[in-house]
Amino acid sequence: MTRWLPRTYLALVYLLLYIPILVLVVFSFNDARTAYRWGGFSLRWYEALFNNQAMVQAMWNSLWLALAAATVSTLIGALTALALHRYRFRGKPMLQGMLFVVMMSPEIVLAVSLLALFLMVGLQLGFVSLLLAHVTFCLPFVVITVSARLRGFDNRLLEAARDLGASEFTVVRTVLVPVIMPALLAGWLLGFTLSLDDVVVSTFVSGPSYEILPLRIYSMVRVGLRPEVNALGTLLLVFSLTMLLLSQWILMRSNR
Amino acid sequence: MTKTLLSIRGVAKAYQGRTVLDALDLDILDGEFLTLLGPSGCGKTTLLRLLGGFEQPDQGEITLAGESITALPPERRPLNTVFQHYALFPHMTVFDNVAYGLRMEKRPRDEIRQRVTEVLTLVQLQDFATRKPHQLSGGQQQRVAIARAVVKRPRLLLLDEPLSALDYKLRRSMQIELKRLQRELGIAFVFVTHDQEEALSMSDRVVVLKDGVIQQMGTPRELYERPANLFTARFIGEANLFPGRVTGLEAHHLMVEVLGLPRRLRRPAFAVSAGDAIQVLLRPEDIRVLEPSRDAGIPGVVIERNYKGSTLDSLIELESGQQVLASEFFDEDDPTFDYSLGERVRVSWVDGWEWVLPDDGKPVPEEGA
Numbered sequence: 001m002t003r004w005l006p007r008t009y010l011a012l013v014y015l016l017l018y019i020p021i022l023v024l025v026v027f028s029f030n031d032a033r034t035a036y037r038w039g040g041f042s043l044r045w046y047e048a049l050f051n052n053q054a055m056v057q058a059m060w061n062s063l064w065l066a067l068a069a070a071t072v073s074t075l076i077g078a079l080t081a082l083a084l085h086r087y088r089f090r091g092k093p094m095l096q097g098m099l100f101v102v103m104m105s106p107e108i109v110l111a112v113s114l115l116a117l118f119l120m121v122g123l124q125l126g127f128v129s130l131l132l133a134h135v136t137f138c139l140p141f142v143v144i145t146v147s148a149r150l151r152g153f154d155n156r157l158l159e160a161a162r163d164l165g166a167s168e169f170t171v172v173r174t175v176l177v178p179v180i181m182p183a184l185l186a187g188w189l190l191g192f193t194l195s196l197d198d199v200v201v202s203t204f205v206s207g208p209s210y211e212i213l214p215l216r217i218y219s220m221v222r223v224g225l226r227p228e229v230n231a232l233g234t235l236l237l238v239f240s241l242t243m244l245l246l247s248q249w250i251l252m253r254s255n256r
Numbered sequence: 257m258t259k260t261l262l263s264i265r266g267v268a269k270a271y272q273g274r275t276v277l278d279a280l281d282l283d284i285l286d287g288e289f290l291t292l293l294g295p296s297g298c299g300k301t302t303l304l305r306l307l308g309g310f311e312q313p314d315q316g317e318i319t320l321a322g323e324s325i326t327a328l329p330p331e332r333r334p335l336n337t338v339f340q341h342y343a344l345f346p347h348m349t350v351f352d353n354v355a356y357g358l359r360m361e362k363r364p365r366d367e368i369r370q371r372v373t374e375v376l377t378l379v380q381l382q383d384f385a386t387r388k389p390h391q392l393s394g395g396q397q398q399r400v401a402i403a404r405a406v407v408k409r410p411r412l413l414l415l416d417e418p419l420s421a422l423d424y425k426l427r428r429s430m431q432i433e434l435k436r437l438q439r440e441l442g443i444a445f446v447f448v449t450h451d452q453e454e455a456l457s458m459s460d461r462v463v464v465l466k467d468g469v470i471q472q473m474g475t476p477r478e479l480y481e482r483p484a485n486l487f488t489a490r491f492i493g494e495a496n497l498f499p500g501r502v503t504g505l506e507a508h509h510l511m512v513e514v515l516g517l518p519r520r521l522r523r524p525a526f527a528v529s530a531g532d533a534i535q536v537l538l539r540p541e542d543i544r545v546l547e548p549s550r551d552a553g554i555p556g557v558v559i560e561r562n563y564k565g566s567t568l569d570s571l572i573e574l575e576s577g578q579q580v581l582a583s584e585f586f587d588e589d590d591p592t593f594d595y596s597l598g599e600r601v602r603v604s605w606v607d608g609w610e611w612v613l614p615d616d617g618k619p620v621p622e623e624g625a
Contacts, residue, residue, distance in 0.1 A: 165360035
């Protein structure tokens with residue numbers, strides 16, 4: 001009894017976690033119109049999804065936004081991590097602490113305060129406001145990922161490169177960036193996925209001119225659960241899992 | 257060979273008010289193997305970093321072949337460094353690591369290929385060119401680090417404790433290899449170590465540093481046989497130091513009472529007068545251990561014996577409580593030569609083999625400190 005009890009418990013926990021996702025994936029291939037009864041295998045909802053012009057547009061918008069947000073936050077985040085690693089300056093602990101505050105604070109607080117800020121400066125809600133907001137919440141994750149890599153970085157590599165005749169800029173280009181590249185990639189991927197599936201912050205700071213996928217889904221679900229959403233959910237799941245595995249693989253390959 | 261290559265004049269460096277180097281003067285000759293030796297914190301690594309350009313001196317000047325390089329950044333100094341933990345670029349192959357310096361000089365492709373292959377052959381790593389550093393052993397990584405530095409044909413190679421991460425046996429063979437390399441390349445090596453044995457066996461000249469001040473400079477033999485002060489005497493090799501007092505002076509000799517025995521010793525180079533406290537240095541191999549029935553020497557008891565293969569090292573405690581280390585070669589005629597613990601003996605030495613030092617009044621440091 002003592003042997004099967006923990007195993008059953010564990011199985012139950014995992015079942016509870018994954019059954020909803022499993023149901024979603026299975027029913028995305030369901031031929032029946034009602035979402036609660038199995039009516040045979042079909043790809044019709046995937047077809048319907050790609051014929052939905054507004055949906056495809058929202059998908060492209062989301063991808064664009066995620067791409068831009070991940071890239072901008074990786075650039076700023078990497079430079080921040082470098083500054084924190086290399087220099088001692090006044091207010092450094094505070095800066096580090098503030099990054100954690102952004103990461104830990106409830107998303108709704110961030111959303112409301114960003115909206116208030118954008119309204120105050122008179123920024124029109126749309127792509128730019130979304131981008132700024134997404135960069136804000138992606139930034140700490142990039143900084144932490146890159147900082148972890150830099151902690152293991154041997155500063156003598158930089159001295160060795162200088163010693164061999166490289167100027168300061170060349171050292172960064174040929175030694176520093178290649179060595180921390182896995183962390184840059186991992187941070188980028190993390191930012192990308194975070195941006196892609198954000199709802200809370202986006203709800204507040206998006207405008208009618210730029211509709212993104214999570215909000216589109218949300219509005220679709222509100223008027224009733226449609227099988228297309230299952231198909232879309234499955235696609236997003238596959239995409240996110242691929243990204244996650246990719247970033248883990250990159251990190252593992254470099255952490256010898 | 258005897259031309260001065262690099263000279264350091266009045267160089268001083270302090271970190272947060274703590275003096276690390278104090279108005280240091282040093283000349284490094286072309287083609288010599290010079291070792292900076294001292295305990296940790298003596299300033300030897302700081303001096304090396306000043307030469308490499310990674311630190312700026314607070315005062316003083318460094319000139320290379322007559323031209324000041326004090327203000328030059330590391331990438332513009334014609335000297336290269338082998339770092340303590342090698343600092344190989346982990347994302348590059350052995351070939352690319354070694355080629356890095358030449359690529360920075362924008363050398364043509366063919367020349368780079370040829371010079372890298374040449375230097376990899378020199379360090380016997382020609383078959384490892386496509387490996388990454390983590391696929392190499394410590395000794396091989398060490399050799400890549402050396403190859404990477406010497407491929408630039410520097411005037412001077414700086415080596416920062418390059419052997420400290422290797423195990424004993426590998427360290428011995430790398431010492432021989434480094435000497436061979438230095439002979440073949442004909443460039444000056446400045447080698448930093450805290451290992452006096454390593455310093456003695458490899459160097460043409462050794463600079464002993466303590467607290468940022470040069471204690472002595474000379475050939476290994478000079479340092480061992482004629483140390484300038486008690487610090488060098490104790491730091492280099494094993495030393496028996498017997499306190500004594502000057503009782504009289506002659507033109508070339510010194511009358512000394514040491515361990516209660518009157519002795520007539522050679523007069524040292526420093527100024528002495530009657531009544532001065534001195535220390536008499538005797539290396540373990542200069543000590544003679546005599547039968548207890550003899551009346552020469554000082555009586556003592558063997559408290560430890562250590563079989564070393566070619567020698568028998570014994571520790572003898574004198575009646576005064578002082579311990580004397582004696583190292584004797586085995587005698588072909590007496591293969592059973594040995595001492596038993598507690599055996600009574602007498603300790604003496606041949607006059608003229610001793611070295612007289614002024615007593616600086618400082619207490620004897622703890623063993624191994």
